[in-house]
Amino acid sequence: MRFLASAVLVSLLAALIGTIGPLPDLEGVVRHDTAQRCRAGTNDCTTVTLPDRLSRGDGPVEYRLEVARGTLEGDLKAVLIQRMSDSYALRIGNTPLSPPLDPGRQGWSRPVLALVPGPVLTDADMQTLVITLSALPPREIRLAPVLIGAHDTLLFRSNLVMILRIGMQRIAFGLCIFGVIAFVGLDMRPETRTGTYRYLAAACAAAAIVLLGGVFIVPFLPLMTWIAVWTTAAHLAIFAFCRFLALHVGRRPSGLEAAWLAAIILGAGLLFVLPAEIWRLCQLAISMVDLVFLTLATAGLMAPPRRDRNSEDYVMLLPMATGSALLALYWLELVGVTPVRTIETIQFAPIAFMCVAFTHVVGQAVIGQRLSDRFAARLSSEVTLRSGELIRTHETIRKMERERAIEAERQRIILDLHDGLGGQLINMQAYLENSDIQDETLENAIASAMADLAIIMDSIDAEDDVTTLLGSLRNRIEPMLTRNNLRFDWRIEEPPAGLTASPAHSVMLLRIVQEALTNIVKHAQADTIIMECTRDHIAITDNGNGMADGQRAGGRGLSNIRSRAATINAALDITTGPAGTRISLRWDPPQPGSGIADIQPDA
Numbered sequence: 003m004r005f006l007a008s009a010v011l012v013s014l015l016a017a018l019i020g021t022i023g024p025l026p027d028l029e030g031v032v033r034h035d036t037a038q039r040c041r042a043g044t045n046d047c048t049t050v051t052l053p054d055r056l057s058r059g060d061g062p063v064e065y066r067l068e069v070a071r072g073t074l075e076g077d078l079k080a081v082l083i084q085r086m087s088d089s090y091a092l093r094i095g096n097t098p099l100s101p102p103l104d105p106g107r108q109g110w111s112r113p114v115l116a117l118v119p120g121p122v123l124t125d126a127d128m129q130t131l132v133i134t135l136s137a138l139p140p141r142e143i144r145l146a147p148v149l150i151g152a153h154d155t156l157l158f159r160s161n162l163v164m165i166l167r168i169g170m171q172r173i174a175f176g177l178c179i180f181g182v183i184a185f186v187g188l189d190m191r192p193e194t195r196t197g198t199y200r201y202l203a204a205a206c207a208a209a210a211i212v213l214l215g216g217v218f219i220v221p222f223l224p225l226m227t228w229i230a231v232w233t234t235a236a237h238l239a240i241f242a243f244c245r246f247l248a249l250h251v252g253r254r255p256s257g258l259e260a261a262w263l264a265a266i267i268l269g270a271g272l273l274f275v276l277p278a279e280i281w282r283l284c285q286l287a288i289s290m291v292d293l294v295f296l297t298l299a300t301a302g303l304m305a306p307p308r309r310d311r312n313s314e315d316y317v318m319l320l321p322m323a324t325g326s327a328l329l330a331l332y333w334l335e336l337v338g339v340t341p342v343r344t345i346e347t348i349q350f351a352p353i354a355f356m357c358v359a360f361t362h363v364v365g366q367a368v369i370g371q372r373l374s375d376r377f378a379a380r381l382s383s384e385v386t387l388r389s390g391e392l393i394r395t396h397e398t399i400r401k402m403e404r405e406r407a408i409e410a411e412r413q414r415i416i417l418d419l420h421d422g423l424g425g426q427l428i429n430m431q432a433y434l435e436n437s438d439i440q441d442e443t444l445e446n447a448i449a450s451a452m453a454d455l456a457i458i459m460d461s462i463d464a465e466d467d468v469t470t471l472l473g474s475l476r477n478r479i480e481p482m483l484t485r486n487n488l489r490f491d492w493r494i495e496e497p498p499a500g501l502t503a504s505p506a507h508s509v510m511l512l513r514i515v516q517e518a519l520t521n522i523v524k525h526a527q528a529d530t531i532i533m534e535c536t537r538d539h540i541a542i543t544d545n546g547n548g549m550a551d552g553q554r555a556g557g558r559g560l561s562n563i564r565s566r567a568a569t570i571n572a573a574l575d576i577t578t579g580p581a582g583t584r585i586s587l588r589w590d591p592p593q594p595g596s597g598i599a600d601i602q603p604d605a
Contacts, residue, residue, distance in 0.1 A: 008301035008323070015327035019347060020340065024147075028159060031151030032073050038066040042134060053085070055338075056143040062136035063143055068128045073150055080153040081131065083114040084163050085146035085346070088137040092116050094129055112168060115160040117153060138225050139278030167349060171216035174352035178213065181206035181356060188363070201246035202359050208239035209352050216349065226273060233285055234270040240292045240329075241266060243355055247299040247322075250362060251315075262291055289333050296326040318361045325354035427452050468497035471508055472515070472535060479519055483531070486523050491532040499537050500589025501570065510566045511540070511587075517559050518542045518585050525549075526583060541586040548578040 027033060039054060040047035042062040056063060073079075081092065081099065092099045092114065099116040131150075135143045149156055185203035188194045212235045215228065223231065241263055248255065269288050273281050303319045328351040334340045431448050434441065456478060472494060483490050501507065515533075519542065522528055526546025534541040560576070563585070567574040572587040 004301040004304050005298060008297045008304060011304075011323045012297055012300060012326045012330060015323050016330045016334075019324075019327055020331055022347070025159070025162070028149070028151065028155050031149050031155055031159075032069075034067050034069075034148040034150065037133075037145070037148070040064045040066060052145055052147040054145050062134050065133040065135065065145055067131040067133070067148060069131050069150060071127050071129055078153040079118040079150065080156045081114075081116045081118060082149040082151075082156040082160055083133065083146065084149070084159075085144065086114065086133070086135060087144045088141050089135070090114060091134040093132050093134075094118065095132075113160050113163045115156060118150075141225075141229070167346070168216060170349040170353065171213050174349060174356065175210055175213040175217045177356045178206040178210040178352065181359060182210065184363075185359075194366070196249070198246050198249045198362070201242045201249065202362075205239050205242035205246060205355070206359075208235040208242060209355070211235035212239060213349075213352060230270050230273045233273075234266060237266040237269070237288055237292060240296060243359075244295045244299045246359070246362075247302055251302040253302060259295070262295065265291070286333070286337055289329075289336070293326065293330055293333060296322075296329065300326055317365070318358045321354045321357035321361070325351045325358070328354065423451075423455065427455070468501060468508075468511070468540075469494050469535060471512065472533070472540075475512055475515060476533070479516070482523065483519075487529065488523065489530045491530060493533060494535040496537050497535065498540060498587075498589045499591050501572070507570045510570045514563050514566050514585075514587065515540075515542065517563055521559050522546060522583075528582060538591060539586055539588040541584060543582060543584040545582040548580055548583055549576075 035052050037050060037052055037054070038047040039050045040063070042064050047066065050065075054065075083090070083092075099118060100114070131148070133145065133148070135145060137143050149159065182203050185199040185206060189197075189199040189203060212232060215232055241259075245255070245259070248259075265288055269281075269284055272284060276284070300319065300322050303315045303322055328347050331340065332346065332348040332351075335346070427448055431445075431452075434445055434448070476490070476492065480490060501511070519531065522531055522542070522544045526544045526548075528544035528546030530545050532541075532543040534543070564574055567587055570587075572589055575584075575586040575588065577584045577586075
């Protein structure tokens with residue numbers, strides 16, 4: 003089915019290209035579409051329609067055109083033959099208009115423009131223009147319609163034909179030479195050595211040999227040798243190009259391709275053994291095989307037998323089918339199915355196939371870039387993942403080192419407090435209890451000092467857990483609250499995210515809470531205290547009589563609270579009124595990406 007679809011596509015494109023007609027007529031130029039075809043030197047003539055062809059290139063053959071004298075008189079006139087083969091001689095009567103072309107020079111790709119000087123005209127009303135053509139087998143004799151008119155007008159048409167025929171071949175030749183250099187260079191690189199560029203370089207080299215005869219006149223080879231080289235190079239170019247496409251779509255070489263290559267090589271040698279006409283039929287048969295394999299290659303682009311489908315295949319499909327259609331039209335012209343075209347289109351086929359090759363290169367570059375981007379993304383993800391693991395490991399190590407240092411410091415402080423200050427306070431308290439001295443101020447001071455010492459110990463024991471720290475404080479102050487008939491409403495949810503966990507900050511936080519609770523007991527005349535702790539704030543609220551203006555503006559306790567709140571990076575908010583007072587500490591949540599700890603690897 004794919005082959006059938008490919009054949010239909012190539013046939014449609016060939017039919018579309020075949021509808022392109024000849025170049026439009028020129029004003030003031032006479033076009034001769036008929037002529038008398040005669041054997042040279044005889045009157046054995048046949049009227050033919052131009053373009054004309056003779057399959058047996060055993061000339062010479064004369065084409066005689068009757069031209070009105072008025073057509074050749076006046077301003078500088080010229081005769082333009084847009085297409086002919088192979089060697090020619092041009093004369094009016096017995097006067098030559100241009101030097102004859104040696105058949106060995108093989109200049110059949112170029113138009114012929116010859117001036118018609120006035121003295122060559124006779125007195126007769128009708129002048130006879132004689133075009134003598136000859137070709138060595140297996141070449142054919144061909145002649146396109148002849149144009150006669152003003153030299154300047156025909157010179158423009160001659161240059162246009164040169165551009166469409168020779169100019170396009172020169173562009174294709176340059177692309178092929180560039181392709182040989184580029185594809186050999188790509189094949190030499192280890193990262194692009196897939197075999198496809200090797201076949202592309204071979205196809206470009208063979209195509210350059212084919213185009214050589216159109217770009218340059220080739221006098222250094224005998225005609226038969228050049229024809230053998232030319233035809234073999236054309237078949238090899240198609241073979242190498244089809245092998246490139248087979249590798250592109252992932253198809254392995256087959257025995258049919260090996261037989262095809264053997265037929266190409268054998269056909270080159272048969273030129274010197276078989277008669278020219280039989281050799282020509284063999285070459286037409288091999289060309290038919292070329293078209294079959296080109297159609298198969300086009301079908302491979304339509305649905306390549308592989309799981310990964312690249313968009314470049316669709317881009318390559320149109321120029322590939324176009325090149326195949328151009329070759330099919332040329333083959334139909336060779337076998338005589340279609341008439342000889344004045345301006346052939348076969349020279350555009352190498353350009354179409356080079357578009358396929360360069361599309362493959364660009365597509366491979368895009369695929370390579372895509373794979374490189376994917377690899378870079380995976381590598382970046384892996385680096386991020388590993389970096390996150392390293393960060394977490396580093397944080398774990400730092401945490402362990404900090405814990406060891408804290409543990410060591412804790413042990414030292416505990417021993418110092420136990421052996422020093424704690425022991426002295428206990429001794430002083432025992433002395434007062436066992437003596438007759440009644441000093442309430444001293445007893446309160448000792449109790450306050452011991453309470454402060456307990457807070458310090460609590461801050462060390464629970465430095466990473468604010469809720470535990472507040473719980474320890476609650477246990478120590480609840481007896482005082484009970485004695486003062488205060489109900490404690492405990493609303494602890496989770497520790498604030500913005501509070502830095504450290505012994506110093508823990509002590510500051512406990513001091514703020516302790517100061518606020520002490521102020522409530524002493525001044526607020528409240529019966530309920532609400533303690534809140536959420537992710538973004540800590541608040542102490544009472545239902546007392548509020549603060550006086552003097553207390554709120556200049557109290558020493560509030561000043562200490564403000565100073566300590568600034569130390570722990572908390573925003574202090576004090577709201578007071580007849581319904582009570584609320585002291586709130588609020589922290590901004592940490593922003594993502596604000597530190598190393600925020601870097602997380604991709605899942």
